[in-house]
Amino acid sequence: MFITTAPAYGLDVIANDSVNVHSLNVAQLRRIYSMRQTLWSKNHPIIVYVLPSKHPIHKKFSKQMLHIFPYQLDRIWNKLTFSGLGVAPRVVNSQAELINIVNTTVGAIGYIDALDKDTDVNVIKIIE
Numbered sequence: 119m120f121i122t123t124a125p126a127y128g129l130d131v132i133a134n135d136s137v138n139v140h141s142l143n144v145a146q147l148r149r150i151y152s153m154r155q156t157l158w159s160k161n162h163p164i165i166v167y168v169l170p171s172k173h174p175i176h177k178k179f180s181k182q183m184l185h186i187f188p189y190q191l192d193r194i195w196n197k198l199t200f201s202g203l204g205v206a207p208r209v210v211n212s213q214a215e216l217i218n219i220v221n222t223t224v225g226a227i228g229y230i231d232a233l234d235k236d237t238d239v240n241v242i243k244i245i246e
Contacts, residue, residue: 129179132217132239134226136162141243148184150227152194153204158225166207167216167228175213179229183244 131147133139137158142150149155156164169176171188180188198204210216213230217239220226227242 128232129175129183129229130232130239131183131227131229131242131244132220133228133242134220134222134224135240136224137227137240137242139242141245143245144183144185147244148186151184151191151207152186153198153207156204163225165223165226167210167219167223167226168207169213169216169229170209170211175229175231183229 131142138160139158146155150164150166151168153166158164169179171177171192177188180186180191184191195206199206208219210219210228216228216230220228221239
């Protein structure tokens with residue numbers, strides 16, 4: 119089992135402190151971001167935050183961590199939204215906004231470029 123965080127991808131998956139998960143495998147992460155897994159353990163809702171689809175960090179996250187193209191994620195989210203079977207993730211405009219909202223929203227998850235050591239967030243390790 120190989121555990122990785124920022125050095126391999128230059129990205130970190132972050133979550134609110136209320137999330138009692140310290141690692142996820144790529145398949146679990148993909149289920150969360152394709153909105154197929156909507157609950158953390160103990161039935162707490164997962165609130166997914168993303169950067170805009172054209173944002174370079176979103177593209178990097180989609181391709182390198184989820185192994186899926188950003189346009190494929192958009193199609194999944196649009197299908198869920200327009201069919202009434204689900205909702206798309208919440209879009210924020212910047213990493214600073216994403217960090218702030220994840221820190222203040224119970225059950226939230228997001229991703230950012232490699233963390234500054236002074237940033238206080240709950241980092242989830244991604245297992246390949």
